[in-house]
Amino acid sequence: MNTIIEPFKIKSVEPINFTTREYRERAIREAFYNLFLLKADDVLIDFLTDSGTAAMSSKQWAAIMDGDESYAGSRSFFRFEEVIKELTGFKHIIPTHQGRAAEKILFTVVGGLGKVIPNNTHFDTTRANVEFSGSEAVDLPVAVALDTEKRADFKGNMDLDKLEALIKKTGRENIPLCFLTVTNNSVGGQPVSMSNIRRTKALLNKYDIPLFIDACRFAENAFFIKLREPEYRDRSVRDIAHEMFSYADGCTMSAKKDALVNIGGFLALNDSGLAEKARSLLIMTEGFPTYGGLAGRDLDAIAQGLTEVLDEDYLKYRIRSVEYFGDKLEKAGVPVLVPTGGHAVFLDAHRFLPDIPPENFPGQALSVQLYLEGGIRSVEIGSVMFGKEVDGKFFGAQLELVRLAIPRRVYTQSHIDFAAEVVIEVFRKRNSIPGYKITYEPPFLRHFTAHFEALPIGGRY
Ligand SMILES: *Cc1c(COP(=O)(O)O)cnc(C)c1O
DSSP states (O other): OOOOOOSOOOSSSOOOOOOOHHHHHHHHTTTTTTGGGGGGGGGGEOOOSEEEEOOOOOHHHHHHTTTTOOSSSOOOHHHOOOOOOOOOOOOOEEEEESSSHHHHHHHHOOTTTTEEESSSSSOHHHHHHHHHHTOOEEEEEEOOGOOTTOOOOOTTTHHHHHHHHHHHHHHHGGGOOEEEEEEBGGGGGGGGOOOHHHHHHHHHHHHOOOOOOOTTTTTHHHHHHHHOOOTTTSSOOOHHHHHHHHHHHHEEEEEETTTSSSSEEEEEEEEEHHHHHHHHHHHTTTOTTTTTTSHHHHHHHHHHHHHHHHHHHHHHHHHHHHHHHHHHHHTTTBBBSOOOOSSEEEEEHHHHHHOOOOOOOOOHHHHHHHHHHOEOEEEEEEEHHOEEETTTEEESSSOOEEEOOTTTTOOHHHHHHHHHHHHHHHTTTTGGOOOOOEEEEOSGGGTOOEEEEEEOTOOOO
């Protein structure tokens, strides 16, 4: 049997809303052509993000009911702590309300002016928290990560030559720790190999620099290692995850990804002095150390989710369903980033709409069109998000991407088939898609709230 089926059946359903093209034209106009400003009820299939959008299992809902809401010493905390200690091997487990809260606390403790934090690629909240502390965030992805047409097994890897050069230039004393993001979200959800993790640790050991893992998608990464690194073929994913964490001194995690819950996160680490400082900050900003920013029931749901996510039937379905979507598009000639990563399919808007220059936002143009055509919401990761204008001169992003992030356990194969048809139809009509100009933008993180206006087809700003 070749078909890989969803490894679950559905006990509770949530209707989605069908709209007409006319309705969507009005809705997107009223949202100023910014998909973040749409009402979610006006979206048919929501690929905006895989964060906090997972469907929980019946066992997780049962765990929610069983949550212990005691202010201190809650039973739910001890279950949460036990599961994460077993998974990661770290000594101190500190719950937070999201991944970014863990980052904020960690970089408040270790960051500061003049410090440098290397990472294969910082996720945007990680970068923001590093920079807010006064430190510099440096991305060191391998070169192949920037080539959307080139297939490679581990495009998420850290460039070790660049890491060593950075350490020599900056001085060990100015690098409080090094990060490794698994999978590497910002370059397309691409995995990091075990050999890269091991060699990163060995290099850091030479300079006595701790390694931290941004573990949001650790299980997807572990499964890719099993699939693509021959010596791990016969190892269990749990075992692979253990080994990944064994090379690190701590981690931050957004439970909204691979813990299969809608809210939550944690900081985990071995250094007791650091943990004590982190807990003091936690009490000020998140809550008492046995609940962080969470309800007891959330801690229980996370503990259960972290157990379920290592189920290899789940991971096989998860990775394959993203790949299936990417394959369908690739076969139809749609330019996608290859190979597909763990949590999303990325369209290459630069190749999709070659006539729209970066200053007219090809990624935005494409994501608006996917909504108009089929009610699909995606997110632009290109010059709207990263481009800027300095002294009247426009600087575009390195890549013009549109991300279709797949929520965990939410959509079935027919939803994906439909979405692929929509993308292919938009590709067929690609010569009649307008570029955009920005009519309003806030001073920071403009992609969330900017307003746009369509240009005439073939028009320029
Ligand atoms: C989502 C994410 C974060 C931040 O987590 P939040 O829970 O959204 O605060 C950090 N790093 C990576 C790689 C992420 O994908």
